[in-house]
Amino acid sequence: MPKRLTITGRVDQPQKTKFNMKNKSINGLMFESYVNHNRANLLVNENKAQLKQMLASNKIDQEEFNKILSADNTPNKKYVGWIGRQYLKTKEPNAKFDWDSLRNAVTEFIAMVNNNTFTGEETNIEKYPDYETLQKKVSEGNEKAAAAGPSKKEAAADMEVDFNSKDALVVSPLSHEAARKLGLSEFAHRVNSETGQKDCAWCITYKNPTHWNDYTDNQLITFYFAKPKTQEKLQELQKAFPKRNVQSLAILVSLVGDPDKEQGKITSGYDADDKQMNAADVKKYLNILGVPIDNEKAEKNV
Numbered sequence: 001m002p003k004r005l006t007i008t009g010r011v012d013q014p015q016k017t018k019f020n021m022k023n024k025s026i027n028g029l030m031f032e033s034y035v036n037h038n039r040a041n042l043l044v045n046e047n048k049a050q051l052k053q054m055l056a057s058n059k060i061d062q063e064e065f066n067k068i069l070s071a072d073n074t075p076n077k078k079y080v081g082w083i084g085r086q087y088l089k090t091k092e093p094n095a096k097f098d099w100d101s102l103r104n105a106v107t108e109f110i111a112m113v114n115n116n117t118f119t120g121e122e123t124n125i126e127k128y129p130d131y132e133t134l135q136k137k138v139s140e141g142n143e144k145a146a147a148a149g150p151s152k153k154e155a156a157a158d159m160e161v162d163f164n165s166k167d168a169l170v171v172s173p174l175s176h177e178a179a180r181k182l183g184l185s186e187f188a189h190r191v192n193s194e195t196g197q198k199d200c201a202w203c204i205t206y207k208n209p210t211h212w213n214d215y216t217d218n219q220l221i222t223f224y225f226a227k228p229k230t231q232e233k234l235q236e237l238q239k240a241f242p243k244r245n246v247q248s249l250a251i252l253v254s255l256v257g258d259p260d261k262e263q264g265k266i267t268s269g270y271d272a273d274d275k276q277m278n279a280a281d282v283k284k285y286l287n288i289l290g291v292p293i294d295n296e297k298a299e300k301n302v
Contacts, residue, residue, distance in 0.1 A: 019224060019253045019264045019293060050081035059088060071103045073219065074110060082125045089131070097131050100275050105135045108203055111214035112141045142208045162224060167233045168289035170226045176212035179205050179223065187225055189247045189272045201274040202250050215252075222264060224251040228289060236288050241281070245272040249285050266293070 051068060054060045060068070068087055072079045083106055090099050113123045118141060121127055128134040158175035159182065169186070173179035183205025188198040203211040204223065215221040227248040228234045237246035249271055253264035269282040277285070286293055 019251070019266055020222070047077045047080055051084045054084050054088070060084070067099075071106055072110075073107075079106060079110070079125050082128075086131050097135075100273075101135075102131055103276070104203065104274060105131060105138050108138045108141070108211060109134060111210045112138065114214050114218055115210050117141045117144060117210060141210070142206060163226075163291050165229075165290060167228065167230050168226065168291055169229055170224055170286075170289075170291055172222065172224045176204070176209040179212055180207065182225055187227060187248045187272075189245070200248075201272065202270055203274070204250070220255045221267075222253045224253065225249070226251060226286060226289060226291065233289060237285065240284065240288055241271075244275060244277070246285070247272040249277065249282065251282055251286075 048069070051060075051065060055062065055065045064087070068084050069077065069080055071083055083102070086102055087099065089095060090097060090102060109118070109125065112118045118137075122137070125134070128137060158178035159171055159173045161169070161171050163170035171182060171186070173182055179202075183200030183202060184198075187200050187202075187205070190199065190201055191197070192199045199205070204215060215223070225248060228237060228246075234246065240246075249269050251269045252267050254267045255264065266279050266282050268279055269277040269285070271277055283293060
């Protein structure tokens with residue numbers, strides 16, 4: 001019998017395939033019980049006021065309202081007013097930036113605030129009059145916080161091959177070092193305009209570990225990286241997602257249910273251009289690759 005690797009990383013064991021939580025201790029969840037929910041809800045409502053005005057005046061629709069709201073992962077949604085104002089600029093003719101660029105910049109900014117790369121007035125997003133100014137600050141933060149790269153041995157030890165067939169590869173990095181190594185090798189699908197070298201668009205693979213730490217430590221996210229291994233599968237993905245770069249996909253899995261069981265739920269993904277993909281499309285992508293999830297049994301052999 002040929003050996004096979006299922007999504008859980010076990011060999012020679014036909015079993016149900018699940019995306020599980022990895023990387024994280026769940027001790028941080030205990031702090032949630034100490035939050036003053038009434039005060040938090042009041043702050044959320046205040047910070048959503050500007051966004052509600054945009055919705056009431058038909059500058060944005062309900063779908064856009066929800067999208068902007070979800071881009072701010074702070075507990076009190078304190079950045080949604082600023083995000084909403086910048087989002088309106090993406091709808092202008094010949095806009096200089098798009099929604100994904102704005103979302104990425106805000107995500108990076110929040111991560112840098114959380115890990116104290118930015119302090120004092122630097123954490124006030126209203127200090128930055130537009131997207132371009134914020135993006136410049138984020139770029140400065142990346143340069144400031146960039147750390148030396150890990151050894152190949154260290155990075156290789158912190159990743160798992162969860163699925164490997166003739167058509168597809170799925171791996172899960174268990175550390176920032178491993179994510180960066182993968183972003184510079186198997187999942188390097190772009191030429192960096194600044195360095196001229198091949199690398200990956202996903203912020204968690206950047207030299208600066210800020211984004212990885214924010215996702216895994218603060219949001220309790222586990223990552224899986226998936227990609228087609230054959231031209232046939234790549235073409236099939238391109239046909240299914242004609243407006244996307246489908247060379248690879250970063251999959252986000254969040255904690256659900258009993259923390260002790262480490263059950264995971266696919267929440268979203270990012271294509272090779274770092275464009276966000278919803279959970280349904282992530283599952284469609286994996287299905288095309290022949291990667292079984294949930295209660296489906298693995299059918300692919302190494």
